[in-house]
Amino acid sequence: MRRAYLLFVVLGWCAAGGSGTAHAQSGRRATSNGTDPFPHRSEYAAVNGIKLNYLDWGGSGPPVVMVHGIADDPHVFDDLAARMHDRFRIVAYARRGHGQSDSPSGPYDAATLVEDLRQLMDHLKIARASLVGWSLGGNEISDFAGRYPERVDKLIYLESGYDWSEANFAKAFNNMLGVTSPTPADLESLDTLRIWFRRSWLGTKTPWSPGLEAYLRDFARVKADGTVSVVPTDPVIAAILATVHVWPRDYTRIKAPALVLYTEPFFPSDHPDAAMARQLRDFERDVMVPFRRANMDRIRRELKGARIAEIPDRTHMSIGVEQPDALAKLIGEFLRAGEPRSGIY
Numbered sequence: 200m201r202r203a204y205l206l207f208v209v210l211g212w213c214a215a216g217g218s219g220t221a222h223a224q225s226g227r228r229a230t231s232n233g234t235d236p237f238p239h240r241s242e243y244a245a246v247n248g249i250k251l252n253y254l255d256w257g258g259s260g261p262p263v264v265m266v267h268g269i270a271d272d273p274h275v276f277d278d279l280a281a282r283m284h285d286r287f288r289i290v291a292y293a294r295r296g297h298g299q300s301d302s303p304s305g306p307y308d309a310a311t312l313v314e315d316l317r318q319l320m321d322h323l324k325i326a327r328a329s330l331v332g333w334s335l336g337g338n339e340i341s342d343f344a345g346r347y348p349e350r351v352d353k354l355i356y357l358e359s360g361y362d363w364s365e366a367n368f369a370k371a372f373n374n375m376l377g378v379t380s381p382t383p384a385d386l387e388s389l390d391t392l393r394i395w396f397r398r399s400w401l402g403t404k405t406p407w408s409p410g411l412e413a414y415l416r417d418f419a420r421v422k423a424d425g426t427v428s429v430v431p432t433d434p435v436i437a438a439i440l441a442t443v444h445v446w447p448r449d450y451t452r453i454k455a456p457a458l459v460l461y462t463e464p465f466f467p468s469d470h471p472d473a474a475m476a477r478q479l480r481d482f483e484r485d486v487m488v489p490f491r492r493a494n495m496d497r498i499r500r501e502l503k504g505a506r507i508a509e510i511p512d513r514t515h516m517s518i519g520v521e522q523p524d525a526l527a528k529l530i531g532e533f534l535r536a537g538e539p540r541s542g543i544y
Contacts, residue, residue, distance in 0.1 A: 235413045237277050239284075241299070244292075246318035247311065252299035253292035253319065256284035261352065261534065262325045265291035266316065268334030268359070269439050270431055272298035272417040275333060277410030279519045282527035287329075287534065292319055294339075296435035298417050307438035309446045313342045320350065329353040329534055333519065335363065335439075338446055345452030353456045355530055358518050360459040360507075361494045362448045369444065371486045378478055379466065386427045392419060400516040402467030408520050450501035457505040458533045459498055461491060462513035506533070 235241075239254040254273045263283070265276045273291035280289045293300040295315060296307065316339055320328060329352045332340035337359025344351045363369070385395035393415060397407065420428045431439075464483040470476040498505050508529070513521055 235274070235416075236409050237281060237413065239277075239280070239289075244319050244322040246322055247315050249295055249301040249303055249315075251292050251295065251301070251315060251319055253290055253323075254280075255323075256280050256289035258284050258286070258288040260285075260287040262323075262328035263287045263289050263331060263534065264316070264320065264325065264328045265289065265331040266333070266336035266339045267291065267294065267297070268336050269443070270297070270418070270429075270436065271333070272414060274298075274410060274414035274417045276331070276519065277413050278408050278523040279410075279527055279530075281410070282523055283531060286531060290319075290323060290325075292316075293417075296431045296439070298430065302430070302432060302435055304434065305438055307435065308442050309338070309342060312339055312442070313346065316343055317347065317350075326350065327352055329355065331355040331357055331530070332359045333357040334359050334515065335443065337361065338363070338443070338448070341448050341450065341453060342446075344455050345449055348452075348454045351455045353458070353534055354453070355533070356457065356459040358460060358462055358515050360461060360498055361490070362497070363443050364445065364447045365490070366444075368486065368490050371482070375466075375478075375482050375486075378475065388425050389415070389419060389421055389427060392427050398467075398470060400467065400514060401520075402469050402514055402517065403471075404469070405467075405514075405517045405521045408523075410523075411520055450498060453502055456533075456537075457498075457502055458530065459495075459502070459505050459507045460518065460529075461495065461507070461509050462515060462518045463487070463491065463509070463511060465515045467514050467517075 237254075239256045241252060241254055243250045243252055252273070254276075265273065265280070267273055267275050273293050276289075276291045280291060283289055294312060296302045320326075327350050330340040330343065332338070332355070334357075337356050340354050340356070340359075344354055379399050381392075381395045381399075385391050393407070396415065397403070397405070401411075418429050420430065422428065464479070465487045466479040466483065468476065468480055468483070470479055495507055498507065510518060510526075519526060
């Protein structure tokens with residue numbers, strides 16, 4: 200079993216290998232196995248010594264920059280962005296080592312990841328933006344808002360209001376991943392990979408969407424024999440996880456208004472395997488429920504004025520793809536309140 204693929208799901212931070220440089224392309228981006236149907240442009244920015252791939256939805260509204268989680272790619276936002284880009288200028292990018300961005304050997308420390316975001320905004324001539332962070336993306340938006348408060352209008356934590364560096368949680372979660380990780384049979388084809396992802400992270404009731412398909416095809420690499428490998432590579436995953444363990448949140452430095460969205464359960468509760476379903480329910484009850492509540496309480500104490508909302512019957516990975524119209528409306532209303540000033544240079 201590929202360790203990189205096991206860690207593909209670490210903390211829901213769902214994403215060819217090596218350290219090569221991605222090739223630039225514009226217009227509707229053709230994935231490795233199909234055509235991306237969404238009306239964004241796929242571009243590359245030379246920032247911080249590497250090239251980052253980003254999806255630009257255009258628009259003349261207030262800028263919104265979206266940051267995905269570990270082992271994700273920017274297409275995780277496709278279904279949400281498709282419902283917002285008529286009112287906002289949406290940009291989502293692949294952090295270094297992910298998707299179509301460069302995959303250098305290093306560094307992957309917190310300061311470098313935040314600097315990548317800053318230089319990307321400079322490249323795009325975005326002086327000030329609202330930031331959306333999904334899962335681990337909450338680390339970058341928190342750190343960036345603390346370092347550069349003048350460049351942030353509002354923050355949206357999309358299932359990312361967690362301090363992932365908490366040691367006891369990390370240990371319990373890693374144990375759970377040993378149960379949920381894919382078997383070699385799950386990597387036999389793009390179809391088997393899709394089935395595994397739906398079963399393990401979305402649940403049976405979440406419909407497969409064009410955004411999920413684009414997302415899957417951006418992190419999957421289909422080999423000549425039809426089997427699948429994924430990005431990031433093992434060394435990139437290891438480097439980012441090492442950063443996560445020493446990257447605690449500091450909410451007290453943040454001045455921007457924040458919307459913090461939580462779901463439950465973390466994993467789907469309707470796994471077809473009865474024994475697996477029981478283990479997932481036990482994990483939710485014994486680990487996730489207290490961890491979630493502790494993080495909510497901390498945010499109430501430290502992130503003054505934050506609005507916290509719970510969205511039941513969504514998993515960590517389905518929050519942005521199941522009923523995206525309702526989510527886009529909730530986020531849009533929060534962003535529109537007070538009409539942030541223009542963030543374009």
